[in-house]
Amino acid sequence: MxxxxxxxxxxxxxxxxxxxxxxxxxxxxxxxxxxxxxxxxxxxxxxxxxxxxxYYLKTDEITVMNQSGGSRSGSSGTVNEYAITNQKLNLIKSLPHVKTLAGYQNVGSMSFIVDDTRTGRLDVTATDLTTLADFGMEFQQGMPIEQDNTIVLSYPATVGLRDNQAARIDAARQQTQEQMMEDFNDRSPIVSYPLYRKQIRLIQTASLPDGTIKTFEFPVRVVAIEKRAESMSDDMVRWSQKQAYISPGLAKQIRDAVESVSTQKSVTGSDQSSYDRVVVKIDQVDHVAETDKLIQSLKLRTSSNLGRQExxxxxxxxxxxxxxxxxxxxxxxxxxxxxxxxxxxxxxxxxxxxxxxxxxxxxxxxxxxxxxxxxxxxxxxxxxxxxxxxxxxxxxxxxxxxxxxxxxxxxxxxxxxxxxxxxxxxxxxxxxxxxxxxxxxxxxxxxxxxxxxxxx
Structure with missing residues (x-):
């Protein structure tokens, strides 16, 4: 059959x-x-x-940090062999599977004033502003440009601004526990203040040798505002870090202004970079482990989320x-x-x-x-x-x-x-x-x- x-x-x-x-x-x-x-x-x-x-863990990225170690003396002074230097950054850029890299320097928390009526606080980071889009940042207004008088704001940075009177009250006394609970239980709709293309004044203070405080102001223009994530609720916006990005040149101006009157000054080698960390983006996740070993061979400390993904x-x-x-x-x-x-x-x-x-x-x-x-x-x-x-x-x-x-x-x-x-x-x-x-x-x-x- x-x-x-x-x-x-x-x-x-x-x-x-x-x-x-x-x-x-x-x-x-x-x-x-x-x-x-x-x-x-x-x-x-x-x-x-x-x-x-x-998206959240950035498994195609490697974070490079300064590694503690010994120093040696050279013609240019004391150089830390384990620090992030410009020479090492150029070597990392030339590695086969590296798409781009960006250095980040923590400038610190700074207050700002806009329209002479509103005040807020920002956690300021210095980096090459043109690389923000390469690392997945999307913008709802504007685009970053590499100029020393510009600033890029995250969306939470545009929320929760206070008028000058409230700011002076907060500066005169610490916030009470009742006020903190009131802010925590606030469920009113958030309102984003229009900061795009406006000039804001960054405010930094420094302690003088005689114990007095000196205030510095750095006028900058907002050239871009980060797009609000669709999954970000109002509570997340209220309590998210109010991040801002400036150029390394402006960060140097702020640092030099503070150090010029401060009792403590930092000394670095001539070849040493001022970056606290460097983020390296790899073309494919499969090449992260290989590139990570090459970067470690430069006596640098690295970290990635590849192990967590595995x-x-x-x-x-x-x-x-x-x-x-x-x-x-x-x-x-x-x-x-x-x-x-x-x-x-x-x-x-x-x-x-x-x-x-x-x-x-x-x-x-x-x-x-x-x-x-x-x-x-x-x-x-x-x-x-x-x-x-x-x-x-x-x-x-x-x-x-x-x-x-x-x-x-x-x-x-x-x-x-x-x-x-x-x-x-x-x-x-x-x-x-x-x-x-x-x-x-x-x-x-x-x-x-x-x-x-x-x-x-």
Whole structure:
């Protein structure tokens, strides 16, 4: 008999037993859908978490910091071999997989005045302003330019500005605990103050040798404001760090002005960079470990989130195994229905089997007929299960959007079914049908022809 004949006989039997066929197909469909949904859950969670880690943890970046160590004397004075120097920065830039790098110097907390009526505080960092966009910063207004009289503000820096009178009160006395609790419990809508293209005055104070305080003012113009993240709530905006970025040239002016009247002055080598840390962006995450070793060979201390990503990737593998195991268990339970249905079919078709044997059908043909019939059940169940899995995933995504767990649009599809999952789910369904039909097929092939004919 040809495979076409086996399929025709199996299809004819499935049509005759519509109710049993429907129940078996639904059982396999539920099992295969569970496999597909379980694998889709594991894949989607892994993809979404990896994407979020790449965004928040910056797994394609390496942070370089000064390393404590000995110093040596040279023609230019005392030089720290373990410090970040301009020469080392040039070497890092020339490494194969380095896309860009940016140095950061913590200038400190500074107050500012705008429009002569509003006052706020900023955590100021000095860096090359043109590299901010290279490290993922998006702007809702303007674009950074590399000038010493410019400043770039984060979105939280535009919120919570106070009038000058309130600022003077806060400067005269420390904030009371009642005021702190009032600010903490404030649930009024946040209002962003229009700072774009305005001139603000950065204020820095220095202690004089006689114990008095001298105030310095540095006028700068706001050339860009960072875009507010969609996931940032009002509470997060209120309590987020109010970050500002200025050029290294302006940072040097502030430092020189303070040191000119301060009792303490810092001395650095001529080749030593003033950066506290340097962030290096790599072209691909796969090259982070290799580049990290090369940077460490320059006697610099490095850190990255690559290890955290690898540990979480191992946890995602465990999640996939758990989800897949749950789906396989459901599919195993569903296969019992095929075993029962095919065993009942064998009992009901003893006369047919006996006649086929009398007419010359051998044992392998009898077995193949039942195996093909059960394989058809698995195939139909697998196809229905794939459709059912798509409906489940689609419904869960709709629920996530309606409940506000994710935003609408392109990023609304948290759960998805990868192309490789579909043939795998169909394969498990087909193999379940075949394996479930083996026992009834063997039992059918061992049926005694004469006995079956006489009983029927």
């Amino acid at each position: 040809r495979i076409r004949d086996y399929i025709a006989l199996g299809w004819d039997q499935l049509r005759r037993r519509k109710v049993v066929t429907l129940l078996c197909v639904m059982g396999i469909a539920i099992g295969s859908a569970s496999i597909v949904v379980a694998l889709a859950f594991g894949e989607s969670i892994s993809h979404y978490s990896t994407k979020q880690m790449s 540990s979480m990737s191992k946890e995602f593998v465990i999640i996939r195994i758990i989800f897949g195991g749950a789906g396989l268990f459901i599919l195993f339970v569903a296969s019992i229905s095929i075993v029962v249905a095919m065993t009942m079919s064998t009992h009901q078709r003893r006369r047919q089997i006996g006649i086929m044997k009398v007419l010359g059908a051998n044992l392998s043909q009898i077995r193949n007929m039942f195996i093909v019939e059960s394989a058809l059940l698995g195939l139909f169940g697998g196809m229905v299960g794939i459709l059912f899995a798509y409906w489940v995933i689609w419904g869960i995504n709709i629920i996530l959007v309606q409940t506000g767990s994710v935003g609408s649009g392109e990023n609304a599809e948290i759960l998805f079914i990868s192309a490789w999952i579909l043939p795998l789910g169909l394969f498990f369904a087909l193999m379940t049908g075949i394996m479930s039909g083996l026992f009834p097929a063997v039992k059918a092939s061992r049926t005694d022809a004469l006995t079956a004919i006489k009983r029927e």
